[in-house]
Amino acid sequence: MFDAKLAKRAANTVRTLSADAIDKAKSGHPGMPLGCADMAVTLFAKHLHHNPANPQWIGRDRFVLSAGHGSMLEYSLLHLFGYGLKLDEIKQFRQWGSLTPGHPEYRHTTGVEITTGPLGSGFSSAVGMAMAEKRFEALTGLDKSGLRLPKMIVMCGDGCLMEGCTNESASLAGHLKLDNVVVFYDSNKITIEGSTDLAFSEDVGARFAALNWRVLRIDDANDIAKIDAGMTEALKSDGRPTIVICKTAIGWGAPNKQGKSSAHGEPLGQEETAAMKKALGMPEGLFEVEKEVYDFCGKAVTDAQADAAAWDKEFQKFVEADAQRAKLVDQLLNKRLPEDLEAQLLAAAPVDKAVASRASSGTILQKASELVPALWGGAADLAPSTKSNIKNGTDFSAENYAGQNVHFGIRELAMGLAGNGMAVQGSVIPYTSTFFVFSDYMKPAIRLAAIQKLHQIYIFTHDSFYVGEDGPTHEPIEQIAMLRSIPNMTVIRPAEAHEVAQAWAAALKADGPVALLLTRQNLEPYSPEMAAKADVSKGAFVLEDDKDFEIILIATGSEVQLALEAAKLFRKDGVAVRVVSMPSQEIFLRQDPEYQESVLPSDCEIRISLEAGSTFGWDRFTGTYGLPIGLDHFGASAPYKVLASEFGFTPEAVLARFKEVYMEDDCDCGCEDCHGDCQK
DSSP, rough: OOOOOHHHHHHHHHHHHHHHHHHHHTTOHHHHHHHHHHHHHHIIIOOOOOTTSSSTTOOOOOEEEEEEEGGGHHHHHHHHHHHHHHHHHHHHHTTOOOOOOOSSOOOOOOOOOOOOOOTTTHHHHHHHHHHHHHHHHHHHHHGSSSSOOOOEEEEEEHHHHSSSSHHHHHHHHHHOTTOOOOOEEEEOOTTTTTEEEGGGOOHHHHHHHHOOOOEEESSOOOOOOHHHHHHHTTOOOOSSEEEEEEEETTTTTTTTTTTSSTTTTOOOOHHHHHHHHHHHOOOOTTTOOHHHHHHHHHHOOOOOHHHHHHHHHHHHHHHTOOOHHHHHHHHHHHTTTTHHHHHHHHHOOOOOOOOEHHHHHHHHHHHHHOOOOTTEEEEEEEEHHHTTOOOTTOOOOTTTTTTTEEOSOOHHHHHHHHHHHHHHHSEEEEEEEGGGGHHHHHHHHHHHHHTTOOOEEEEEEOOSGGGGGGGGGGSSSSHHHHHTTTTTEEEEOSSHHHHHHHHHHHHHHHHHHHEEESSSSSEOOOOOOHTTOOOOSSEEEEEEETOOEEEEEEETTTTHHHHHHHHHHHHTTTOOEEEEOSSSSSHTOOOOOOHHHHHTTOOOEEEEEOSSSSTTTHHHHOTTEEESOOOSSOOOOHHHHHHHTTTTTTTTHHHHHHHHHHTOOOOOOOOOOOOOOOOO
8 A cells, every 4th residue: 555654754764865856966956856755765665667676677667767856855765765775875975986866877987778868868768778678568469468557757847848859859759659658747947047937838738639649737846645646547558658747846845945946956054954954754863764765665665676586487378379479579688689790781782893882881780680680770761871770660650660671860969869768778779870070969978879889880871071062061070089088988990891791780789879971972983902901890990002012001991992093103103012901990909009009000100090070080000100181171062073073082182292291391400201391
């Protein structure tokens, strides 16, 4: 029997723990934990299907705190409801090495489903979780098993709903009829600057109704009985996603700060916290939790674990009843890859003629999808151009959640954040796709994927000024440096079909996010002899090698062919050359120093890099005397061959730049191997 009185006591404990932790840290956001404590405790104590003893339980509901600044709300819940977060960790809120960082972090704190912080990101990622869950249920038949199916339960605030990503995601969720998404919207009408009336006057309910969501309301979400009734209704499906507009008071219980913007993002202070404890009838001590509260929460956990055990028993029966189903469940949940993955992808690569790397990627994707059931994704309305559709696959839709092709619509940011949710759901290696220049629209999502080391694949095509006539708005320049600057990110720019196949193998085997950068224009395939030297798993490798080479040409993607052609001119001029393909700087830098030295020997100081993008960062490979050739200005609108000539991306232009830099200086010092910087 749900005891509302004890639930209120537990909610007040969440308030006191949150206030004490934030006061001690002298930093944090007490407003939401105080305002939403009643909702959160009612959810965890009665309505949430979870198993603290097995936080990765497949049958669990996912709790996503989209307003991540309210992290002490989640940490208090994880402590009280048995997730192993000790009181000492609560006391170390926001401190070095603690399990209670300023915003919730996936894989850092047990029970946190996804990293949140940037407002709205949790909401949008929950939509991706819901999509992946629907696919898993449809593929395995779980949706017809009679078993209770998991929900994605989001708690968000006014700020989340002002961010554009939530509107994109809500539009997609409504279109797909994702009835496994339930959002509790903390409508307290306060932001940092003051009342939401300053900048936010829309009718949120009307907006979500227009987006095909069910809209419910709780007029006082600090009343346990009303919350309980509202949650009971919200968690029953009507075939649409649900948003519950919950009227709360920010900083509820703090006598002098309740309802004020000052409660949002600054400690209450010891005096106000003491006054709150007195007003709520709570113990005066710091970080004090009453036994009756622990007992109440412990009983809820015991009940939840019994529910989980019963579900598991039925799920196991369901899986074991069909050998093919059992195999598929294993392949999805463990993201199985065949041992000969790379060999099979290479065998599928179109290497008999010149093709764009986006096209060879599309061909290889067909095989990869066949070999790896967990691989799943789509594009932001550009699949015909990015070649990211599964040709014989059906569309993922409200009528067919088993569909292989996801149509995200023209919603790049929502797509990126949904991809993050797909990755954490557990049964998917997601891929998302658009033109490379539009990775700008996805940057916040990519950064969050990198922070969490989420295994997902970005297919970015039209990767350089060779887009041509579309002009500078569609020609990526600085985006490649941007991606490479992100920690934990792997960028692969393959030169032709053999490298594309190896790049896909590397991406599928990765333990974090990978971006594949692919061309619009055709690329000549390697000869069999040269293909035998290609090894994307090393990041860089020698393609051609003259005896006693004097310079090294380092190239990526479409510029590898340019390097090979330029090398012919160098040799005619009597200059011995080594040509290196470097599809991935990040993978190369992970190799041991001996291998790096074998490819780029330190005694060869004249190194020229060739890449149709920003030269930023290439100095680490070209060195003091090196010459990075790239594009440090925006592109132009013209046929791509004209642009190549105008921008100096021809063999003749490369040779001319070499002569200009290394052979036509005015130094007459007589020094051997002079580089024109002699001080004599």
